[in-house]
Amino acid sequence: MTDKSKIAVLISGAGTNMAALVYASRIGDCPYEVVLVASNDAQAPGLALAAAEGIATFAHPHKGMTREAHDAAMEDAVRQAGADYIVLAGYMRILSDGFVERWQGRMLNIHPSLLPLYKGLDTHARAIAAGDTHGGTSVHLVTPELDAGEVLAQVRVPIVADDTPESLAERVKLAEHQLYPRAVAECVSRWRDxxxxxxxxxxxxxxxxxxxxxxxxxxxxxxxxxxxxxxxxxxxxxxxxxxxxxxxxxxxxxxxxxxxxxxxxxxxxxxxxxxxxxxxxxxxxxxxxxxxxxxxxxxxxxxxxxxxxxxxxxxxxxxxx
Missing domain, CATH: 3.90.1150.30 (Aspartate Aminotransferase, domain 1)
Structure with missing residues (x-):
């Protein structure tokens, strides 16, 4: 495939979902390629992994910057890389409305709950406390309202006896690694469907x-x-x-x-x-x-x-x- 969509992945830590996206992009006829991995933390372990895979990296710490100024620096790197889409993968920053609106329909995130349930933090603890039979993960388009964009795909993960937020999180993370590459591939292919x-x-x-x-x-x-x-x-x-x-x-x-x-x-x-x-x-x-x-x-x-x-x-x- 010669017309692959180009994606930039933003991370803040280990980048395990980023890695899942990278390796999926190299299997079969995947419709996207990762052209940049960028972070707000120059020490994020995921940057080293991306560099080892030959992917361009960029880091710009946010300390001492306004949200808009930091977003502008990240966006400039994304545009210079020629990315068509931005994929958030453990990027622990709230983005400015202007940044999100400029990438409307072309910015994705993955969230550890079955949206619209449990937006925000502590999703696994909240699901367990509510007595839910399942937790899970959702891929959605990013909008200015937190975790409120169109849900593109979900996977349900059973909550078992004696589950803790940590044990549930481990299984949900496995589901994320399967779901995210597929959801990204389907989203970037929409324009030809x-x-x-x-x-x-x-x-x-x-x-x-x-x-x-x-x-x-x-x-x-x-x-x-x-x-x-x-x-x-x-x-x-x-x-x-x-x-x-x-x-x-x-x-x-x-x-x-x-x-x-x-x-x-x-x-x-x-x-x-x-x-x-x-x-x-x-x-x-x-x-x-x-x-x-x-x-x-x-x-x-x-x-x-x-x-x-x-x-x-x-x-x-x-x-x-």
């Missing part, structure tokens, strides 16, 4: 007022205006007519706009077969780093271009407030 891309596009399209989905010429299409008079404002195209693209097809304002977009940003836009003759543009979804806010804006704009005036007037009034 038609089902995942359609699901995300569908959620955005159907959130628009009075929108519905109907297949058209073998493609999922999205309409507004009702069963009998509804008009299409978007289509999902999965490598149709010989193109390599998985794309959103949306309406532009004119053929000139379409051609300008395709000429100026050919890595983002293309002129789709048949639809392009009517001024529809293809927005490529199967590429790393898609700006989904921009996709949502295209959907909204395309929706407005065909929605009944009663709906657009209502939206205009709502926007005023």
């Amino acid at each position: 038609p089902a995942a891309l359609l699901a995300r596009l569908r959620a955005l399209a159907l959130a628009l007022p009075e929108s519905d989905e109907r297949e058209s010429h073998g493609s999922p299409g999205f309409r507004v205006g009702g069963e009998k008079t509804g008009k299409y404002f978007a289509y999902f195209a999965d490598q149709h007519h010989g193109t390599p693209h998985i794309a959103l097809l949306a309406r532009t304002g004119s053929m000139d706009e379409l051609l300008n977009l395709v000429e100026s940003q050919p890595d983002v836009y293309f002129k789709p077969a048949y639809y392009g003759a009517s001024g529809w543009v293809g927005i490529i979804l199967n590429r790393p780093g898609v700006d989904w806010d921009e996709v949502a804006e295209w959907l909204h704009r395309s929706w407005r271009s065909v929605a009944p005036k009663r709906l657009t007037r209502m939206m205009d009034i709502a926007d005023e407030f």
Whole structure:
């Protein structure tokens, strides 16, 4: 595989989950490679392990720095390494909101509980005290709210008689080493998975007022205006007519706009077969780093271009407030 996603792993200690990610990346057709291991502690044992494996390392102690300044130093190292994703693996720092937001959807963490249960610390002791039958571990996307991002994968680990937080933690750590590489691999592959891309596009399209989905010429299409008079404002195209693209097809304002977009940003836009003759543009979804806010804006704009005036007037009034 030549188009592996590049990940930077942030650690603060031994880096056992980092090691699991590294060794998994070298087995079979893994879709990611580790290009950097960085730490807030220059003495973190995991840095030596990474260096021994030929992986670039970076350390920057946080003492005496503001949270934002330290995050900026770490982020600069991540960007210089060319990383597409940041994976937290025992990184014992609370991150600034700005750092997290810049990597929205591309920063992952692993947490030793079955989220949403037991966010924060002392997860094993809390699970045992609650009388739970299982503890476990969860991989989630990082958001400004602690341990609150989308859960990507989980493994349940039984709590047995006479378990202590320490004994449960040992077994959960084994589960983490199996779960994290697989969850990271699935996450970094989302951008090339038609089902995942359609699901995300569908959620955005159907959130628009009075929108519905109907297949058209073998493609999922999205309409507004009702069963009998509804008009299409978007289509999902999965490598149709010989193109390599998985794309959103949306309406532009004119053929000139379409051609300008395709000429100026050919890595983002293309002129789709048949639809392009009517001024529809293809927005490529199967590429790393898609700006989904921009996709949502295209959907909204395309929706407005065909929605009944009663709906657009209502939206205009709502926007005023």
